[in-house]
Amino acid sequence: MADTALQYWNVGEDVSVRDAFGRILVHQAEARSDWVLLDADVAGGTGAKPLVTEHPDRVMQFGIAEQNMMAAAGGVADTGLIPVVSTFGAFGCMRAHEQFRTAIAYPERNAKLCCSHIGLDVGPDGATAQMLEDLATMRAIPGVTVVSPADANEFMKAFPAILDHEGPVYMRIGRSPTPVVFGADYEFEIGKATRVRHGSDVTVIATGVMVARALEAAETLAGEGVSVRVVNMATIKPIDVAEVVAAAAETKGIVTAEDHNIFGGLGSAVAECTAQHYPAKIKFVGVDDTFGKSGEHDELPAMFGIDAKAIFTACKKLV
Amino acid sequence: MADLKEIANTIRINCLKAIHAGRSGHPGGSLSIADMLAVLYFDEMNVDPGRPDWNERDRFILSKGHACPSLYVALAQRGYFPMDDALKLRKIDGFAEGHPDMRMPGIDAPSGSLGMGLSQGLGMALGARHQGLGFRTHVILGDGDMQEGNTWEAIMSAGHKKMDSLVAIYDSNKLQGDAPVSTQLNMGDVGAKVATFGWHVVYVDGHDVDVLKTALAEARATKNQPTFIVADTIKGKGVSFMEGVLFWHGSVTMTDDQLTNSLRELNHG
Ligand SMILES: Cc1ncc(C[n+]2csc(CCOP(=O)(O)OP(=O)(O)O)c2C)c(N)n1
Numbered sequence: 001m002a003d004t005a006l007q008y009w010n011v012g013e014d015v016s017v018r019d020a021f022g023r024i025l026v027h028q029a030e031a032r033s034d035w036v037l038l039d040a041d042v043a044g045g046t047g048a049k050p051l052v053t054e055h056p057d058r059v060m061q062f063g064i065a066e067q068n069m070m071a072a073a074g075g076v077a078d079t080g081l082i083p084v085v086s087t088f089g090a091f092g093c094m095r096a097h098e099q100f101r102t103a104i105a106y107p108e109r110n111a112k113l114c115c116s117h118i119g120l121d122v123g124p125d126g127a128t129a130q131m132l133e134d135l136a137t138m139r140a141i142p143g144v145t146v147v148s149p150a151d152a153n154e155f156m157k158a159f160p161a162i163l164d165h166e167g168p169v170y171m172r173i174g175r176s177p178t179p180v181v182f183g184a185d186y187e188f189e190i191g192k193a194t195r196v197r198h199g200s201d202v203t204v205i206a207t208g209v210m211v212a213r214a215l216e217a218a219e220t221l222a223g224e225g226v227s228v229r230v231v232n233m234a235t236i237k238p239i240d241v242a243e244v245v246a247a248a249a250e251t252k253g254i255v256t257a258e259d260h261n262i263f264g265g266l267g268s269a270v271a272e273c274t275a276q277h278y279p280a281k282i283k284f285v286g287v288d289d290t291f292g293k294s295g296e297h298d299e300l301p302a303m304f305g306i307d308a309k310a311i312f313t314a315c316k317k318l319v
Numbered sequence: 320m321a322d323l324k325e326i327a328n329t330i331r332i333n334c335l336k337a338i339h340a341g342r343s344g345h346p347g348g349s350l351s352i353a354d355m356l357a358v359l360y361f362d363e364m365n366v367d368p369g370r371p372d373w374n375e376r377d378r379f380i381l382s383k384g385h386a387c388p389s390l391y392v393a394l395a396q397r398g399y400f401p402m403d404d405a406l407k408l409r410k411i412d413g414f415a416e417g418h419p420d421m422r423m424p425g426i427d428a429p430s431g432s433l434g435m436g437l438s439q440g441l442g443m444a445l446g447a448r449h450q451g452l453g454f455r456t457h458v459i460l461g462d463g464d465m466q467e468g469n470t471w472e473a474i475m476s477a478g479h480k481k482m483d484s485l486v487a488i489y490d491s492n493k494l495q496g497d498a499p500v501s502t503q504l505n506m507g508d509v510g511a512k513v514a515t516f517g518w519h520v521v522y523v524d525g526h527d528v529d530v531l532k533t534a535l536a537e538a539r540a541t542k543n544q545p546t547f548i549v550a551d552t553i554k555g556k557g558v559s560f561m562e563g564v565l566f567w568h569g570s571v572t573m574t575d576d577q578l579t580n581s582l583r584e585l586n587h588g
């Protein structure tokens with residue numbers, strides 16, 4: 001398969017998922033002709049620039065007009081071509097939210113939305129660009145698959161999978177350099193969580209940049225004799241019910257960890273799941289219902305309580 | 320009032336100092352609005368830096384919020400807060416956010432997501448009319464604002480409602496984020512289009528403070544129509560290596576040398 005030509009990053013390396021987006025776009029442009037990228041003057045920011053440079057014929061440019069782009073994507077999908085819409089989270093998941101809902105999700109069109117600039121991970125641009133509500137807004141739309149990869153390698157595995165998946169998908173693209181957790185041999189499957197660390201006292205269910213932070217917290221807790229299971233929940237919807245139930249049944253409680261508002265995202269999805277299938281104690285690590293602010297991507301997590309220390313503290317409360 | 324050209328030059332100098340200190344920001348589009356800000360804040364607008372929340376003040380909205388470094392330093396120069404607060408750009412312990420935030424004294428509207436400024440300005444003008452308040456509202460728009468459908472909804476509405484206290488200044492600097500406007504999404508003669516929605520349209524050199532002053536006076540004298548000023552500008556204006564160069568749109572980190580070279584030019588400008 002074309003996959004052999006694809007270069008993955010080494011585990012432990014700090015890589016921006018945006019770089020993975022550019023790399024996999026070029027790779028998939030060469031591997032298949034059934035999709036096009038729709039951009040709104042932000043390819044330089046989302047990471048899609050390499051595709052624009054190397055395969056400009058695969059890009060439809062809309063200028064700074066996201067609502068038009070999103071509704072047009074519905075039309076493009078109608079012709080049998082898969083539109084991969086890409087912009088910043090705030091503009092794709094909120095500005096053009098209703099266009100996504102009505103022109104894409106409602107008619108069950110086969111379109112993909114990949115957004116960068118999500119969470120506090122955005123850093124210095126500040127609150128308007130720090131999309132902390134995307135998992136909530138996208139998850140609330142019927143029939144939409146919501147994916148939030150933990151690192152650059154997982155993103156590169158997930159991208160062909162979402163192209164192959166028939167129907168509307170939203171996927172997050174991280175921005176700041178984030179430690180690579182998954183090796184080149186990792187197998188991604190939509191709807192399937194991965195246990196990235198085994199443990200029996202408490203489970204951290206994390207997504208995106210929080211997976212590496214959860215692993216860091218688990219390591220510290222191991223030093224204190226606390227055994228922490230870490231689960232990477234890369235698909236927020238449909239959530240992996242069996243994995244959540246296993247955490248609820250086999251460990252003393254669950255800590256959810258996300259770079260997102262504590263309302264409506266991963267924590268909510270896990271709580272909905274345990275409430276219905278296996279009631280459990282849950283602590284939510286996320287942004288506590290507030291807007292973000294400017295600051296470096298590595299100093300904001302401590303200020304807003306979404307760093308490894310916050311996960312550590314939440315775990316301690318459950319054991 | 321000090322010389323407006325001098326004030327605009329000082330805005331440019333402080334703006335680049337702030338972007339350098341912030342280690343990221345958008346120099347190109349910040350430099351292209353320096354002359355407009357000088358005329359608005361130091362000549363045209365009725366504001367009181369000691370009372371930033373005074374309800375009868377003239378309003379200002381920077382719809383192209385990424386150009387805020389120039390606005391922050393203009394507010395500091397006008398006396399809203401110490402310059403050091405403006406220079407503490409994009410820092411975790413400051414209030415000079417990456418995009419305008421209302422916690423900063425003198426900021427009348429949040430922005431950063433393009434295309435929402437003119438509607439907020441329309442709302443302020445409507446609120447003024449409804450309550451019999453005499454203040455005026457000014458909104459600076461960029462190419463990106465003009466490409467957003469939201470702006471055209473505001474244009475239709477403000478023309479229809481004959482909002483003569485509302486002024487839009489379009490910073491037509493020919494470049495957008497990743498490419499020239501002409502290749503990314505060419506809009507043709509924007510002024511002509513806006514005129515068909517009932518606006519009074521004026522074309523000016525956006526770097527000539529006297530011409531800008533006259534245009535704003537003309538807007539004040541215009542009744543039953545909002546005014547749209549098409550400001551012909553150069554992105555990066557004032558720094559030779561930034562003028563018309565896409566790279567300097569942002570968000571970029573300025574090196575010490577780049578700052579020194581820019582300031583040398585501006586200090587002799
Ligand atoms: C709704 C929205 N879409 C995209 C962006 C990302 N963005 C920030 S600045 C910019 C380019 C803006 O070009 P222009 O308005 O011409 O700015 P100027 O040349 O005046 O700096 C883009 C695409 C944004 N801030 N808001």
Ligand SMILES: [Mg+2]
Pocket residue numbers: 461462463490491492493494495554
């Ligand atoms: Mg422009």
